[in-house]
Amino acid sequence: MDWNIISAIAGVAGIQIAFMIGLISWLRSDIKSFEIEIRGWNKEILRDSRDFHGRLCSIEERNKKG
Numbered sequence: 001m002d003w004n005i006i007s008a009i010a011g012v013a014g015i016q017i018a019f020m021i022g023l024i025s026w027l028r029s030d031i032k033s034f035e036i037e038i039r040g041w042n043k044e045i046l047r048d049s050r051d052f053h054g055r056l057c058s059i060e061e062r063n064k065k066g
Helices: 003-065
Strands: none
């Protein structure tokens, strides 16, 4: 085989590997930002559910007394 063909194939493979590494790095940073955003949503949901539970308990107490 001709060395030019082998070096061309190796060059293309190297470019593809570099592209994949860059793509994976970019996707990981996006995933991290989404993870932080989802954790914030989770905290808000937990806080709202605790507030709702507290209001529900106070309504039940008023209904038992009345």
